[in-house]
Amino acid sequence: MRVSFDELKNEIKRVFMKYGLSEEKAETCARIHTESTYDGIYSHGSNRVPRFADYLQKGWVDPKAEPTLEKDMGAIRIYNGNMGPGVLNALFGADRAMELADQYGIGLVGLKNTTHWMRGGTYGKYVAEKGYVAIMWTNTEACMPPWGGKDCRLGNNPFVMACPGPDGGSPVLMDMAMSQYAYGKLQVTRLAGKKLPFPGGYDKDGNLTDDPGAIEDSMRILPIGYWKGSAFAFMLDILGSVLSDGVGAVDMNAAAKGSCGGCSQVMIVIDPKKTTTAEAMSETVKRAVEYIKSAEPSEHSGGVRAPGEGIEKFHKDHDENGIYVDDSVWAEICAL
């Protein structure tokens, strides 16, 4: 299915208003879902609309809640998200973190008791397009075994870094979960009757496997870099809690309010005009990109890409042909 930006946004907005969001809030949330879809991040754009509606219906997300200030100390602010829509809370947090960065050079916003922010890259991109550097993450409910264990006790805790692009171009953007593959990727690969490009977890007998179905059955998805990603996910969980005065995976699992229900987010935003000049930053990024691209392409690759660079391919396609939405997802949204 191909739809225009406004067609998709308005249909999502209609659904969100039906489930209790004010027109203004529904407009913002629908725009973010549509932008993620336009950027090719279907999993956290159009595909997440039914789940968000479901959470609103179950009362896991409070459509009327607003973030409230809990601590205000120097370059740090802690807000309680009050289980409001994660997208709105995170945009609010990113705005406050930029204000702190304006004042102090660096600012940290801790956002506790919030809900799923959808695509983490949204907020990195948001601040980087305004000229700021971002280091952000969220903790999540447990969905991945820690290294050395069989049972899910770690979140996949997406971690975001963003930097303004050279010459005012698109930001350099990394948005990565700590699991090698998302469950969505396992499902898509299994339905296509394919294997994963690299082992993505253990089967029930503890063998590393590239069979997506075997990993879905065992629920033993692999952290990036084995023990390394396991340690990283753990640090993001506890520092998410500590720096927002919020909770981590253990309490999210106990509360059982869906994916990221009650999660803790950290947004560190830096004004690079305080550390360098716009010209030097642009030059640094441009030369680093040229440098990695000067590597000879490996055997089966299309060459080296800078983080965030894949986006243009989707923009071109979506501009020419309309935004892609999976047929069944579109039908589901329209039926809500």
Added chain:
Amino acid sequence: MRVSFDELKNEIKRVFMKYGLSEEKAETCARIHTESTYDGIYSHGSNRVPRFADYLQKGWVDPKAEPTLEKDMGAIRIYNGNMGPGVLNALFGADRAMELADQYGIGLVGLKNTTHWMRGGTYGKYVAEKGYVAIMWTNTEACMPPWGGKDCRLGNNPFVMACPGPDGGSPVLMDMAMSQYAYGKLQVTRLAGKKLPFPGGYDKDGNLTDDPGAIEDSMRILPIGYWKGSAFAFMLDILGSVLSDGVGAVDMNAAAKGSCGGCSQVMIVIDPKKTTTAEAMSETVKRAVEYIKSAEPSEHSGGVRAPGEGIEKFHKDHDENGIYVDDSVWAEICAL
């Protein structure tokens, strides 16, 4: 070889003084190398002494240089390391970052034009033992191919996160390079006639391999999580440069002043007393550790460990039997 803490420290101190460090500076550097060895990080403790002496002799590290303040804006300070000893510059930077955190809740020190800080975990541990949270990294010369490329264009850019331990115990500490294995690990594994536990890179023909010698030959070591670690390493390179007004891998390679010669380091330090209480932090960390340890151990593991937990095993052994130093390394240090 087994030696006492003071024996090792004094022998290293003697060497460093011989190569131009003042007695006070040699004492500090020798203590840090000895502490890393005591913690079981031999690769960046005793084993790095000959290389540091070599760099002093070559003039790649200036034994007399002191860091100088270049920018002082709110909660950010940029220092020029002036190619002085990386350990001293990094300790200095960590102290300044804690002062900023005292004042603003969060502080960022960018350290440009510095040299190898040896074990990154040293500085995370240093501030976490004083009650602070650390997010730190260094960029390095290129030693790893970017995803999709054959030639080394990315540093392994060690990334550190640390949090005070529960009940005043050892910090929770992660110190990880972006490569799945260090070259030292490849060498040790090859000399032992063994294979790596998981594929660690590509051979010359582009096949993923667990043969350490084949990877040493191709120099195609693998980033953690394939494309993910490649993107992360790139972000750490450019943000290292941007946030310290310093340089990245491309310029370090051009300058050719050894490993990390002229590198850029970022030290973000946060005072968690501004975000939560000591009791809540201790409780959060303790419960998260208990939670991951409650996972059933996987087939071939000794159970789940929290980041930084391995250290006690080394302390016990070193307390009982003296600090382990590789025979040939000890001979080399003594002969310097």
